[in-house]
Amino acid sequence: MSETHNEAGAELLEVVPQLMRAIRDHMRQHRAADLSVPEFRTLGFLDQHSGTSLIAVADHIGLSPASMCRLMDGLVERCLVTRERKFDAVDRRYVTLELTARGRAILKSARATTQAYLAEVLAALSPAERATVVQAMQLLNPLFTSEREKERMLAREHDGHF
Amino acid sequence: MSETHNEAGAELLEVVPQLMRAIRDHMRQHRAADLSVPEFRTLGFLDQHSGTSLIAVADHIGLSPASMCRLMDGLVERCLVTRERKFDAVDRRYVTLELTARGRAILKSARATTQAYLAEVLAALSPAERATVVQAMQLLNPLFTSEREKERMLAREHDGHF
DNA sequence: TATTGTTATACTCTATAACTATA
DNA sequence: TATAGTTATAGAGTATAACAATA
Numbered sequence: 220m221s222e223t224h225n226e227a228g229a230e231l232l233e234v235v236p237q238l239m240r241a242i243r244d245h246m247r248q249h250r251a252a253d254l255s256v257p258e259f260r261t262l263g264f265l266d267q268h269s270g271t272s273l274i275a276v277a278d279h280i281g282l283s284p285a286s287m288c289r290l291m292d293g294l295v296e297r298c299l300v301t302r303e304r305k306f307d308a309v310d311r312r313y314v315t316l317e318l319t320a321r322g323r324a325i326l327k328s329a330r331a332t333t334q335a336y337l338a339e340v341l342a343a344l345s346p347a348e349r350a351t352v353v354q355a356m357q358l359l360n361p362l363f364t365s366e367r368e369k370e371r372m373l374a375r376e377h378d379g380h381f
Numbered sequence: 382m383s384e385t386h387n388e389a390g391a392e393l394l395e396v397v398p399q400l401m402r403a404i405r406d407h408m409r410q411h412r413a414a415d416l417s418v419p420e421f422r423t424l425g426f427l428d429q430h431s432g433t434s435l436i437a438v439a440d441h442i443g444l445s446p447a448s449m450c451r452l453m454d455g456l457v458e459r460c461l462v463t464r465e466r467k468f469d470a471v472d473r474r475y476v477t478l479e480l481t482a483r484g485r486a487i488l489k490s491a492r493a494t495t496q497a498y499l500a501e502v503l504a505a506l507s508p509a510e511r512a513t514v515v516q517a518m519q520l521l522n523p524l525f526t527s528e529r530e531k532e533r534m535l536a537r538e539h540d541g542h543f
Numbered sequence: 544t545a546t547t548g549t550t551a552t553a554c555t556c557t558a559t560a561a562c563t564a565t566a
Numbered sequence: 567t568a569t570a571g572t573t574a575t576a577g578a579g580t581a582t583a584a585c586a587a588t589a
Contacts, residue, residue, distance in 0.1 A: 227511045228499030230518035231400065232492070236418055237525045238393065239401040240443040255556075256398055273571060281402045286557050288572060304571095312565045312570040330394070337390030340524050348520050349389045355517030356392035358510050362502050363399045417579080435548060448580050450549060466548095474547040474588045 245336050252329035257282060257290060259333075262326040265300060265318045272313045278367040291316070299325055407498050414491035419444060419452060421495075424488040427462060427480045434475045440529040453478070461487055 243256050254262070257280055264279050265271065277287035294300040299322035303315045318326070341349055405418050416424070419442055426441050427433065439449035456462040461484035465477045480488070503511055 225496050225500055227503050227506075227514045227518075228496040229492075230515050230522075231499055232404065232495055234518040234522045234525070235397060235400045235404060236422060237443070238397045238521060241525045242394065242397060244443070257556085260398060274569085281399070281406070282556095283558055284571065285559075285573080289557085292572095310566070310570085314571065330391075333394060334387050334390040337393055338387055341389050343524055344389075344520055351513060352389045352517045352520060353392050355514045356389075356396040358506055358514060359400060360392075360396045362505055363396070363403045419579085436546085444579095445581055446548065447550080447582080451580085454549095472547085472589070476548065 241340075242333065242337075245333060246329070249329075249332055252325050252332065254325070254329050258294060259326070259329055261287075261290060261294065262299065262318065262322055263330070265316055266323065266326060269317050270315050273316065276316065278365055281365055294322070298322075403502075404495065404499075407495060408491070411491075411494055414487055414494065416487070416491050420456060421488070421491055423449075423452060423456065424461065424480065424484055425492075427478055428485065428488060431479050432477050435478065437530075438478065440527055443527055456484070460484075 239256075246252070246254060246256060246259065252259075260280050261276055264276055268275065273287055273291065274284055276291075277284045280287065282290065291300060291302060295302050298319055301315075301317050301319055303317075304311070305315055308315075341352070344352070401418075408414070408416060408418060408421065414421075422442050423438055426438055430437065435449055435453065436446055438453075439446045442449065444452065453462065453464060457464050460481055463477075463479050463481055465479075466473070467477055470477075503514070506514070
């Protein structure tokens with residue numbers, strides 16, 4: 220366990236909570252979209268994986284199935300997502316989740332607003348510095364996907380499920 | 382608002398919540414220290430700013446004074462922090478917050494454990510890649526300190542308070 | 544009047560456990 | 567038996583508002 224490992228770890232531990240708080244506070248203040256961070260991420264996942272199942276979303280976002288189920292209740296109630304049980308499905312235990320037109324619109328608007336806020340803050344950096352940030356995020360991204368999701372993605376390759 | 386701003390913003394929005402969840406989940410699982418992320422950060426701040434006030438900590442961590450007061454109740458109850466009203470103080474509205482020996486020990490242990498976890502994950506990166514991560518965090522750190530804390534640090538220069 | 548800190552209260556987020564339906 | 571999803575319940579975390587003491 221070298222010094223550089225620990226230095227990077229220490230920096231993450233210092234900075235990530237601040238970043239997270241800034242993002243969360245911004246989203247909370249911005250009443251237009253009225254999405255929590257997990258709700259926002261859920262809509263983003265459904266946008267890219269239309270028709271996916273509850274457990275798949277839960278694994279990706281990192282929530283328990285029960286919590287995701289409740290979160291989804293809220294999204295369905297607000298008409299941002301449709302949740303269907305298809306009785307002619309191959310496996311009738313699965314539910315089919317899709318964005319509505321309204322869900323797509325809200326996602327787009329929330330994404331634009333939050334990215335604009337972040338862009339404003341990041342404007343203090345030089346283009347080269349921003350490139351460093353992008354690069355770091357791309358390095359970190361694959362390291363912190365949940366074990367469950369990795370298993371699911373492997374299983375998908377074999378089964379062709381979803 | 383150039384493309385690079387938005388790209389960096391988009392990456393942050395994608396990756397930061399995942400990082401945060403990994404950190405939080407790890408801390409929650411690790412029952413030894415039994416600290417939430419804000420509690421951990423609070424101890425860290427008190428370690429570096431011994432004798433500071435409630436509002437100063439609240440501003441730094443990004444919690445309302447009321448929430449920080451409750452969080453501090455818990456730390457005091459667990460004998461990790463002392464909270465004193467000094468009746469010979471210059472300004473008797475302020476409270477004096479300090480780590481106990483136990484608080485310092487718990488902080489050190491929690492920091493070691495979490496950094497070890499992160500180091501393990503970051504071991505998948507090359508030294509150069511880890512350096513990129515460190516650099517990015519150091520760039521982001523000053524950008525996301527709260528407005529209130531900036532004001533407070535300016536005021537401190539004038540007043541010599543704390 | 545303004546600020547520090549506290550208490551009261553309520554709401555959001557999340558997890559665990561127990562359950563149903565399907566495989 | 568095992569898995570997908572749901573419901574019930576409880577706990578953590580946080581905010582707002584109202585308040586006390588001090589400036």
